[in-house]
Amino acid sequence: MAIQAKELTKDYQFGFSDVDVSVFRTAKGLSPEVVASISQHKNEPEWMLKFRLKALDHFRKRPMPTWGADLSGLDFENIYYYVKPVEEMSRSWDDVPDSIKNTFDRLGIPQAERQFLAGVSAQYDSEVVYHSIREDLEKQGVLFSDCDTGLREHEELFRKYFGTVIPPNDNKFAALNSAVWSGGSFVYVPKGVKVDIPLQAYFRINSDNMGQFERTLIIADEGSSVHYIEGCTAPNYSSDSLHSAVVELVAHKGAKIRYTTIQNWSDNVYNLVTKRAIANENATVEWIDGNLGSKVTMKYPSVYLMGEGAHAEVMSAAFAGNGQHQDAGSKAIHVAPNTTSNIVSRSISKGSGRTSYRGHIKVLPKAHNVKVSVRCDALLLDEESRSDTYPYMDIDNPDVTIGHEASVSKVGEDQIFYLTSRGIPEQDATALIVNGFFEPFVKELPMEYAVELNRLLALSMEGAIG
Amino acid sequence: MSKAVLSISGLHASVEGKEILKGVDLQVAQGEIHALMGPNGSGKSTLAYTLMGHPKYMVTGGSVSFDGHDLLPLTADARARLGLFLCFQYPTAIPGVSTVNFLRAALRAQEKEMPAREFLNRLSTEMKELKIDESFRSRYINDGFSGGEKKRMEILQLAMLRPKLAILDETDSGLDVDALRTVADGVMRLCGPDMGVLVITHYPRILEHLHPDRVHVLHDGRVVTSGGADLARQIEREGYEPILGTAAAATA
Ligand SMILES: Nc1ncnc2c1ncn2[C@@H]1O[C@H](COP(=O)(O)OP(=O)(O)OP(=O)(O)O)[C@@H](O)[C@H]1O
Ligand SMILES: [Mg+2]
Numbered sequence: 001m002a003i004q005a006k007e008l009t010k011d012y013q014f015g016f017s018d019v020d021v022s023v024f025r026t027a028k029g030l031s032p033e034v035v036a037s038i039s040q041h042k043n044e045p046e047w048m049l050k051f052r053l054k055a056l057d058h059f060r061k062r063p064m065p066t067w068g069a070d071l072s073g074l075d076f077e078n079i080y081y082y083v084k085p086v087e088e089m090s091r092s093w094d095d096v097p098d099s100i101k102n103t104f105d106r107l108g109i110p111q112a113e114r115q116f117l118a119g120v121s122a123q124y125d126s127e128v129v130y131h132s133i134r135e136d137l138e139k140q141g142v143l144f145s146d147c148d149t150g151l152r153e154h155e156e157l158f159r160k161y162f163g164t165v166i167p168p169n170d171n172k173f174a175a176l177n178s179a180v181w182s183g184g185s186f187v188y189v190p191k192g193v194k195v196d197i198p199l200q201a202y203f204r205i206n207s208d209n210m211g212q213f214e215r216t217l218i219i220a221d222e223g224s225s226v227h228y229i230e231g232c233t234a235p236n237y238s239s240d241s242l243h244s245a246v247v248e249l250v251a252h253k254g255a256k257i258r259y260t261t262i263q264n265w266s267d268n269v270y271n272l273v274t275k276r277a278i279a280n281e282n283a284t285v286e287w288i289d290g291n292l293g294s295k296v297t298m299k300y301p302s303v304y305l306m307g308e309g310a311h312a313e314v315m316s317a318a319f320a321g322n323g324q325h326q327d328a329g330s331k332a333i334h335v336a337p338n339t340t341s342n343i344v345s346r347s348i349s350k351g352s353g354r355t356s357y358r359g360h361i362k363v364l365p366k367a368h369n370v371k372v373s374v375r376c377d378a379l380l381l382d383e384e385s386r387s388d389t390y391p392y393m394d395i396d397n398p399d400v401t402i403g404h405e406a407s408v409s410k411v412g413e414d415q416i417f418y419l420t421s422r423g424i425p426e427q428d429a430t431a432l433i434v435n436g437f438f439e440p441f442v443k444e445l446p447m448e449y450a451v452e453l454n455r456l457l458a459l460s461m462e463g464a465i466g
Numbered sequence: 467m468s469k470a471v472l473s474i475s476g477l478h479a480s481v482e483g484k485e486i487l488k489g490v491d492l493q494v495a496q497g498e499i500h501a502l503m504g505p506n507g508s509g510k511s512t513l514a515y516t517l518m519g520h521p522k523y524m525v526t527g528g529s530v531s532f533d534g535h536d537l538l539p540l541t542a543d544a545r546a547r548l549g550l551f552l553c554f555q556y557p558t559a560i561p562g563v564s565t566v567n568f569l570r571a572a573l574r575a576q577e578k579e580m581p582a583r584e585f586l587n588r589l590s591t592e593m594k595e596l597k598i599d600e601s602f603r604s605r606y607i608n609d610g611f612s613g614g615e616k617k618r619m620e621i622l623q624l625a626m627l628r629p630k631l632a633i634l635d636e637t638d639s640g641l642d643v644d645a646l647r648t649v650a651d652g653v654m655r656l657c658g659p660d661m662g663v664l665v666i667t668h669y670p671r672i673l674e675h676l677h678p679d680r681v682h683v684l685h686d687g688r689v690v691t692s693g694g695a696d697l698a699r700q701i702e703r704e705g706y707e708p709i710l711g712t713a714a715a716a717t718a
Contacts, residue, residue: 413521418558421518422572422623423546432571436562436606 150186281307320353549630
């Protein structure tokens with residue numbers, strides 16, 4: 001078995017690429033013409049075209065961020081910003097082209113998902129090709145579609161929220177996404193509706209030099225609740241790919257949104273994602289965010305606690321192998337009184353891998369009786385691996401309780417000895433310790449994701465040993 | 467005397483450049499119970515770690531054979547798979563790894579895997595025998611355990627893994643009287659023709675339960691004297707002084 005796993009990791013496990021079935025792609029690089037042709041191709045209303053062009057302007061004006069990971073390898077002119085693989089969106093599995101099905105089959109996705117999950121929205125390149133919504137969700141009035149469809153079929157609702165949580169001028173990459181976005185999910189849960197099965201999307205990049213700019217917008221109306229899951233994997237290509245998503249969540253009074261992500265980009269992908277939520281009165285927002293793979297990840301899921309009694313929960317896990325930099329963390333902005341946030345981060349660095357925790361806690365003057373807890377733990381597997389912590393705190397109200405704990409540890413010789421003294425080979429012992437370190441994160445995941453994450457971790461571990 | 471499962475001759479070992487074992491000779495026959503006593507710092511735990519293969523302990527001379535194999539070139543996991551087991555004086559916590567997952571991984575590694583139901587039944591039985599609460603199944607191994615709970619968890623592992631020879635390093639220390647009885651009964655239940663024990667202890671109390679075949683005294687990195695169960699009682703009465711006095715005189 002071990003040999004088999006090793007065979008797989010010789011190359012990135014999902015690093016196969018299908019025959020290119022693209023039917024439409026914009027020219028390489030970025031220009032107002034490219035942006036306009038995306039909008040035109042999608043038959044978008046005038047306001048969206050304007051929104052995109054303005055965003056492009058913001059993107060061009062803003063300098064590259066230099067405060068975080070090294071982005072000097074990014075070449076914006078060497079990327080296709082829009083690729084559309086199939087002419088029509090498929091509603092049923094039968095309509096999905098075979099070559100695409102093969103890809104899904106090799107990923108082991110549809111079997112698991114068809115049985116277990118409610119709506120399946122899978123993104124193949126820029127366009128959703130497979131999408132189904134379980135009937136009772138529809139009956140409950142839950143909207144679950146790709147974002148383009150959301151705009152087309154529910155324009156008023158869509159426009160009311162789109163770009164309000166993360167405006168296009170928020171940061172350079174949010175601006176880029178706003179200019180060229182395509183696909184992603186649109187979810188609306190009506191008042192009082194509790195969606196009891198996780199909604200999920202599977203994203204996948206399949207074109208060389210293809211940037212993927214999906215856009216997700218989730219609105220949970222008063223007293224509703226929803227769990228959205230997104231898992232990602234990308235095939236391996238020799239030239240660098242860019243993934244830059246924007247995710248906006250709005251939790252109305254008393255609503256609850258949990259957003260679970262597991263990403264495993266291949267190690268040439270720049271993964272630069274802006275995720276932000278608004279939590280109104282007594283609402284709860286939970287980000288569960290797991291990052292493996294990629295060349296560089298910069299991602300700081302944040303929650304704006306706008307209403308009294310709102311609660312934020314951010315739990316993240318990151319694994320950085322050789323040559324990878326996971327720059328992750330989270331932000332909690334306490335605007336209203338009696339709000340609470342709980343942030344837990346776990347990261348592992350192996351070989352020349354590097355993890356950074358970057359956190360920002362802000363408590364505004366009017367927000368009294370705020371409770372914040374931040375805990376970040378890093379595990380280093382080798383002498384050369386590295387981890388840093390950058391916690392920022394702006395506290396403008398004295399009536400606040402803040403707990404902050406951070407630790408960096410190495411896999412202990414005594415732990416390894418203890419496990420090996422029971423007959424467990426050293427490599428497996430290390431894997432057990434690593435899995436154990438991620439356990440607080442893993443136990444938040446639905447079963448099949450927990451299994452998948454443990455498997456991916458084992459592969460990542462072995463890959464660097466062999 | 468029946469065949470020796472463990473045979474140590476002239477074993478020298480050092481840790482952090484300091485020689486601790488200075489020529490240990492010791493034999494344990496198949497299925498026998500031996501006690502190893504000796505003052506603090508005499509090298510008892512060092513011997514246990516060296517036998518189990520802790521990378522920090524450097525063997526600088528001598529030989530050890532275990533069940534017919536040359537033990538010293540092997541890694542700790544290979545030694546365990548041959549049937550050697552160490553109950554740690556200070557067991558290590560592994561956060562995030564549940565007792566159940568840990569035991570399954572160990573059994574799998576030792577090719578003693580069994581069907582899930584059988585495993586859980588056996589685990590249940592052994593936990594009851596050792597008066598370990600069911601909740602410990604899903605607790606992380608040794609994480610936040612009390613001293614006594616850790617010791618019982620070591621014996622639980624022993625019971626599940628069924629080695630050929632178990633070294634108990636002060637498993638009796640820090641146990642209350644009832645726990646001591648439970649643990650001693652547990653060990654007695656397990657040992658027999660298939661499993662021998664080398665018990666490291668400072669107290670004769672556990673030996674009253676275990677009835678050792680032999681008692682050895684380690685001093686300054688050497689076994690200086692051996693005897694029957696009486697030797698332990700004598701040490702309890704008179705301390706090490708008389709024994710070490712004569713031993714020192716004998717080696718002089
Ligand atoms: N890792 C280590 N680093 C430095 N010195 C060590 C180490 N391990 C053991 N020693 C030293 O080796 C000597 C023997 O220690 P050991 O733990 O084997 O004694 P012991 O006989 O088990 O004592 P006790 O009865 O107190 O448990 C001591 O002087 C101890 O300080
Ligand atoms: Mg000791």
